[in-house]
Amino acid sequence: MRFLHKIAFLLFLITNTFVFGQTPGFNYQALILNNEEIQIPGTNVSENKVPLGLEDIALRFTITNEAGIEYIEEHLINTDENGMVSVIVGEGIPIKETFNNIYWDGKLKYLNVELNILNNTDGFVFLDSQKILYIPQSESRNGNGNIKALNGLYMNDNSMKLGGILIEPTTITTNETNTLAFIGLQESTNTEDKIVVIDKSTGILRQKSTSTILQKTQVIINAREGQLEFTTPLNITSIHKIEVYRNGVNINFTAINNSTIKLELDAKCYQDDKIKIIQLY
Incomplete structure (x- = not known):
């Protein structure tokens, strides 16, 4: 052979x-x-x-x-x-x-x-x-053979956890099937909180002031003697979207239904007081 x-x-x-x-x-x-x-x-x-x-x-x-x-x-x-x-x-x-x-x-x-x-x-x-x-998976080993967490991960008690610092531009790609969701987020009640927007060209997440997004309407009412209840310009979705002023001074109130507010008792109006209601939407 x-x-x-x-x-x-x-x-x-x-x-x-x-x-x-x-x-x-x-x-x-x-x-x-x-x-x-x-x-x-x-x-x-x-x-x-x-x-x-x-x-x-x-x-x-x-x-x-x-x-x-x-x-x-x-x-x-x-x-x-x-x-x-x-x-x-x-x-x-x-x-x-x-x-x-x-x-x-x-x-x-x-x-x-x-x-x-x-x-x-x-x-x-x-x-x-x-x-x-x-x-x-955002991990590597250094020259001593120890695990080192990188790019959005960190080590804690021999466990790798989410929450580290990004060290390079990072992209998460989703589609109609493989979506990304955040569940259990706390509700914001602070009108000065910012919102997250997506850059239409790059997809990069950015923050934006709510003042540039929310619109508002207002009404000025000449109050009657002793009046406490007033009708809002729009239906009430949240009292945090309403501010009330009497003669230029901000005052507290409560909502008694979806279109009516009631001023605090100490703010009882005199005849022709100027009540300004500002409502965000």
Whole structure:
């Protein structure tokens, strides 16, 4: 028989989820097939690929980004009888940089795989390049292996919590199905509170004074002697949207129905007092 030393490679990247333990990394499994020109009666060699079983091999993993190489490591392992290998990228022998210092910023990275069959002289042969689909969850590890919360998260008693400082422009994309909701917000009763608006061009959230949004109407009434009850310009939706003045002085009142207010007893009117009612809507 004649060996071609040509390796057919089938990759199964089992998970992109990082397993944070003593050493961070992600699982990697592959089936390696050895194409051999052999004579097997009753078979078609080109359609019967043989697993590269029980062979000493070296795997080299290179992680790159758009700027170049970030990290290289190697694993010296042997395939099982079925040609399978299983390693954790991050636990190999570092060749360039360290796995802990990889910056998972959400930008596209690639995992490049090379294979060296140790019983021949071909050296490392390029096998495959795949996108790394790890989506960072606003966390990374520093050089000491400790978890560090970033970009809107913070650490408290070994728990990661929402409420940290944003360190970069951050976008949350929603659609008709995947919506964003805030439940249980407290009701504002302060007329000086600001409201949140969305910039129509950028989608950036901004704050805006309610005075620029709310409209108002007012009415001036010449009071009768002893009068306390007055009709508002609009139906009452909230007493916090109404201000009442008698001869220019702000006075307290209560609502007795949806269109009538009653002044405090000490504010009983004299004939022709000027009562000004200002109502926001």
